[in-house]
Amino acid sequence: MKSYHVDIQYVPESVTLLNMVARPAPYITNYMNYLASRYGVVPDERAGRVVNLLQEIEDAARAEFSGDMETVKFYCDAENDFSKPDSFANLLVLVGSLCDHVRTVQEQAEYLKKLPEQEYLTEFYEILKSYGASTAEAASNGKETVTDILDAIVQMNEPDARKLHLQQLFMHHKEHQEVLLGLMLRAQKILKKYEKRLKAFGEEAIAYLKEELQEQSLADYFIHEFYNETHLSTENKNSDTYVSYLKAATLGFYFKGRDVDSADGIVCFLGVIFSKNLNIRTLMKQRNTLSEEKVIAMLKLLADKSKFQILSTTVDKSAYGAELANMLGLTTATISHHTTALLDQNLLSLDKVDTKIYYRTNPEMIRALIQYLQDKLLKE
Structure with a gap:
């Protein structure tokens, strides 16, 4: 069964907003110009309105955090690919493929507070192994130790100073989570002010997707087009497609579970920028x-x-x-x-x-x- 969701995923969207604020301004406009240049696409009138709204949200966030930029950058600064607005903050509060999409920031804070330490290690490890990558190389065995994670950090393709920074965040994650979640609550408050306008664009994106793919799921389309027909089984698996707002041009999916074949569902992401005039087939062709x-x-x-x-x-x-x-x-x-x-x-x-x-x-x-x-x- 295919399900579609336009509700804002406040936990990952709040972290993304902070990550964008930590980058040079104006991130949204520069990022969309970069995509247009790279893929040779000309944004239509709707895409222009989407970008203007997202830039308005970014500007509001920069004003909100103008007095806290040192703290925001401490958690959210990054030296990775400009096109991927992620940071170590994603790891700290477990915002990755394992993030519960229905939680608010308050609920995520409560979840982290009650989460057993071994489960935190396992989830942290899984997100760490896929950080900055297009695919997740190895699944957790559910028995990771602090040493395992410190070793995995050492192996990251990051400057030594950033590895040390992440190790410190991890070793003292409880106290750092408290500060970061406080920032996320403020980011969530900004996003809530724009919820109605964002969801209107989200509804349009989902309507386009249903018309574009008909009976085909977004995961099946990705596997066939993007991954050169790699044979990943999607039969008898529920498919949930979520609209991604701040990562407006994202496309992706992952299998829910530790193993692809035994996974009980598939989660897909569709950037809000996509429409009939700026469609996923054009992006794949231009790629x-x-x-x-x-x-x-x-x-x-x-x-x-x-x-x-x-x-x-x-x-x-x-x-x-x-x-x-x-x-x-x-x-x-x-x-x-x-x-x-x-x-x-x-x-x-x-x-x-x-x-x-x-x-x-x-x-x-x-x-x-x-x-x-x-x-x-x-x-x-």
């Missing part, structure tokens, strides 16, 4: 269309020895993250960082074998890149 900007981004990736080795290693045989780490002498966190960048440019594709996700070089995109270079540089 496979080469431009000078995209080619330059690809060449920068290929200039990195480790990323080039990942592609050359997976030409004839796919491999999962831990295998690549062993073959190339890298940490799984570094492999996750590299594969995310390669997937983002469609240079890698995904295969599923048993319960593992395997990476394979995408020959179609490699051929397209070579042809583009021949056309531009050799005039052949």
